[in-house]
Structures are given as structure tokens and as C-alpha cells.
Amino acid sequence: MTFCRTLIHLLLNGTIALASAAHAAGITVHDARNRDVAVDDIARTVSIGGAITEILYALGLENRLVGVDTTSLYPATALQDKPNVGYMRQISAEGVLGLNPTLILAIQGSGPRETMDVLETAKVPLVLVPETFSEEGLIEKIRLVGHAMGVDARAACLSDAVSADLAQLRALRAKVTKPVRVMFVMSLQNGRAMVAGHKTAADEIIQLAGAANAVDDYDGYKIIGDEAIVAAKPDVVLSIDRGKDSLQAEAVYTHPGFALTPVAANKAFITMDGLYLLGFGPRTAAAARDLSVRLYPGLAAQGGTFTSALSAANCRQ
Incomplete structure (x- = not known):
């Protein structure tokens, strides 16, 4: 038997x-x-x-x-x-x-x-x-991968869950009355900052979180000088956690350019996991939500709750 x-x-x-x-x-x-x-x-x-x-x-x-x-x-x-x-x-x-x-x-x-x-x-x-770094691009990415693997129904389930999370994020973002200016800094190379402009994952996640990219005059990543940093007037510096190679808060605050901006004055420096923050996968809405509440701590007190539809969905069968 x-x-x-x-x-x-x-x-x-x-x-x-x-x-x-x-x-x-x-x-x-x-x-x-x-x-x-x-x-x-x-x-x-x-x-x-x-x-x-x-x-x-x-x-x-x-x-x-x-x-x-x-x-x-x-x-x-x-x-x-x-x-x-x-x-x-x-x-x-x-x-x-x-x-x-x-x-x-x-x-x-x-x-x-x-x-x-x-x-x-x-x-x-x-x-x-x-x-494509956008809400529509994220949903299309899920659908295309699912279609390639022959599981369109599962992909529809996942895209629906992610869409629901993005809708919650839009409602949370609507509570922001004064967007802060965020500068995403990939690295400091010989004292010069590698910074994200438009058409980047960093630019889109900043906007999804209800903030404004402090850099608005170029696309992609670019090394900029101290004068450009001061002129951009960032309120917050955002970077990714890269273990021992991570950009450190003190290096930002004591940098000649950032020292003359609100970043240093307010000690406003945020790091997050790189794939979570910039990967534009299923967890992107949750990542933007986490960034948003760190940028605007008062959102949670205003009823800015976030219950992820993704965490409750089972799209594996």
C-alpha cells in the first residue's frame, strides 16, 4: 500500500x-x-x-x-x-x-x-x-512576467493586490500639504555627491512617498558639486543601506555642501534597503509608505494607516 x-x-x-x-x-x-x-x-x-x-x-x-x-x-x-x-x-x-x-x-x-x-x-x-519607474510600469512588469510563465491568473491576483496597495498609498500621499525636498545620494566620491535626477527609481519613489526631488534639472545619475547641492536646498538626504559601504550620516552632515543646507541643520538623513526602496517589485507601495512616514512622522497620527493587500493575498496557485 x-x-x-x-x-x-x-x-x-x-x-x-x-x-x-x-x-x-x-x-x-x-x-x-x-x-x-x-x-x-x-x-x-x-x-x-x-x-x-x-x-x-x-x-x-x-x-x-x-x-x-x-x-x-x-x-x-x-x-x-x-x-x-x-x-x-x-x-x-x-x-x-x-x-x-x-x-x-x-x-x-x-x-x-x-x-x-x-x-x-x-x-x-x-x-x-x-x-519603467511608475505605478503603471510596475503593474505591467508583473503582468508580463506572469504571462511569460503561463500564469496570467496568478499575475492578475498579484497586480490587483499591488494596485490596491498603490491606491492606499495615494490616499496617504493626499494628506501631505507641504512636500519636503529630498535628495537621493548614491555615494560620496572624493567629496563629490552622486545624485539621482529624473527618470530614476529614486526620483519615482520620492514622488510616490509624497515628497519632491530636490534635483530637477537633469535625468539619471550625476556627480554634482557643492554649489549645486547648496542651490538645491534639500531638506532630507536619502540613501541605501549597503552594509559597511553605506553612506554615513556624519559624512553628509560635515560635507561642505550639505553643511549649508537644511539637511545638516535638521540632521535629516534616511537609509533603506536598496532592493526594497528602488527595486520596483511587488513591495514598492509598502516601501514608499515606509519612506513617507519617516519623512512625515505626523501622517500616522492623522489616520495614515496602511494595511497591505499584498501581505493578505495568496497568488501562488
């Missing part, structure tokens, strides 16, 4: 696995290269991009993953359990293809270019997932 039960269990698991793989067969994905990619097999998927990995786990598809990149920090088990193909901007084609993938999901901006060219010419479907 035990043998029979075991055999039935194995047969059922095999049937489920085959059904899932078959469900992915014949799917066409229109990706960030404006190309249609045919996906026939998701059994051995490589994920390049922390947000993609996070979405796949939220959709209950971690058993399809055979490799992830170093930005796949959430959940923590991803890098512990899966082979590491390197940093998303320094991927090795041999490292990826050596895992015998049947599908590669890579976030837009992955590289280097030479590696992506090799992956594109390999006989493995490569889906380049658009990276």
Missing part, C-alpha cells in the same frame, strides 16, 4: 509538472526590445533582476528557477538556494547558458551589451522585461 501511495504521488506530481509546462507552451511575449518572443518551456528559467525574482516567488514559481543574479535579495532564500549568475550589469553568458535554461527573463538594462548579444543569438528565449 505504501508503494502504491508513493507511486500515485509521483505520478500526480509528474502530471502537475507536465500540465504546468504545457500551459506555458505557445505563449508569445512582447518585450522591451519591441519584439515578440515565443516561450515554449519554463521548466528551467533564469531570472536576471531582483524585481523579476521577487515576482516569480510571489507567483509560486520558484521551483522553475535554476539561476538568479546577485540583485535577487528577496526573498533571502533565492540566493541561498539558486545558482548565482552574477551582477545584472556584469552577467557572463557562459554562466547563464551553462545552466541549460529553457527561458531567460532579464530586466531592461541588464548587461554588458556583449553578453546580451550572445544570449539573444542563443537558442534560448530571452525576454527583456521593461523597467
Whole structure:
């Protein structure tokens, strides 16, 4: 009897696995290269991009993953359990293809270019997932990843939960009457600040939190001088936690430029986990909410509560 039960269990698991793989067969994905990619097999998927990995786990598809990149920090088990193909901007084609993938999901901006060219010419479907830093871009990212994996219903569940969290965030943001000016500083290199302008994840998360980017005259990241820092008049400096390499509050307060701004006067310096803050994955609304209440401590007292629909949703089946 035990043998029979075991055999039935194995047969059922095999049937489920085959059904899932078959469900992915014949799917066409229109990706960030404006190309249609045919996906026939998701059994051995490589994920390049922390947000993609996070979405796949939220959709209950971690058993399809055979490799992830170093930005796949959430959940923590991803890098512990899966082979590491390197940093998303320094991927090795041999490292990826050596895992015998049947599908590669890579976030837009992955590289280097030479590696992506090799992956594109390999006989493995490569889906380049658009990276648009907006509410709409986040929802589209979830839907595209879910579609590529043949689980549109699960993706709809996840996107609905994230949409509900974003709606709560908009209601919280509406309570802000005077936006603070936030400057996101990636690093201080030889005393010069690497700062985020428009069209960056940092710029969008600042706005989602109900604040204003103190930098409004360029796109992307740029090293700026002391005069530009003083002229921007930031109220708060925001940065990411990078362990021992993190930017330190005292380095900001004593910096010649920041010392002449409200940042130093008010000792206003915030750090948060990098993937959580800038990853633009399912937890983005919660990250923006956490940033918002740190920027505006009075929001909670005004009824600015946040009950995450994401934490209550089960989109894994």
C-alpha cells in the first residue's frame, strides 16, 4: 500500500509538472526590445533582476528557477538556494547558458551589451522585461512576467493586490500639504555627491512617498558639486543601506555642501534597503509608505494607516 501511495504521488506530481509546462507552451511575449518572443518551456528559467525574482516567488514559481543574479535579495532564500549568475550589469553568458535554461527573463538594462548579444543569438528565449519607474510600469512588469510563465491568473491576483496597495498609498500621499525636498545620494566620491535626477527609481519613489526631488534639472545619475547641492536646498538626504559601504550620516552632515543646507541643520538623513526602496517589485507601495512616514512622522497620527493587500493575498496557485 505504501508503494502504491508513493507511486500515485509521483505520478500526480509528474502530471502537475507536465500540465504546468504545457500551459506555458505557445505563449508569445512582447518585450522591451519591441519584439515578440515565443516561450515554449519554463521548466528551467533564469531570472536576471531582483524585481523579476521577487515576482516569480510571489507567483509560486520558484521551483522553475535554476539561476538568479546577485540583485535577487528577496526573498533571502533565492540566493541561498539558486545558482548565482552574477551582477545584472556584469552577467557572463557562459554562466547563464551553462545552466541549460529553457527561458531567460532579464530586466531592461541588464548587461554588458556583449553578453546580451550572445544570449539573444542563443537558442534560448530571452525576454527583456521593461523597467519603467511608475505605478503603471510596475503593474505591467508583473503582468508580463506572469504571462511569460503561463500564469496570467496568478499575475492578475498579484497586480490587483499591488494596485490596491498603490491606491492606499495615494490616499496617504493626499494628506501631505507641504512636500519636503529630498535628495537621493548614491555615494560620496572624493567629496563629490552622486545624485539621482529624473527618470530614476529614486526620483519615482520620492514622488510616490509624497515628497519632491530636490534635483530637477537633469535625468539619471550625476556627480554634482557643492554649489549645486547648496542651490538645491534639500531638506532630507536619502540613501541605501549597503552594509559597511553605506553612506554615513556624519559624512553628509560635515560635507561642505550639505553643511549649508537644511539637511545638516535638521540632521535629516534616511537609509533603506536598496532592493526594497528602488527595486520596483511587488513591495514598492509598502516601501514608499515606509519612506513617507519617516519623512512625515505626523501622517500616522492623522489616520495614515496602511494595511497591505499584498501581505493578505495568496497568488501562488
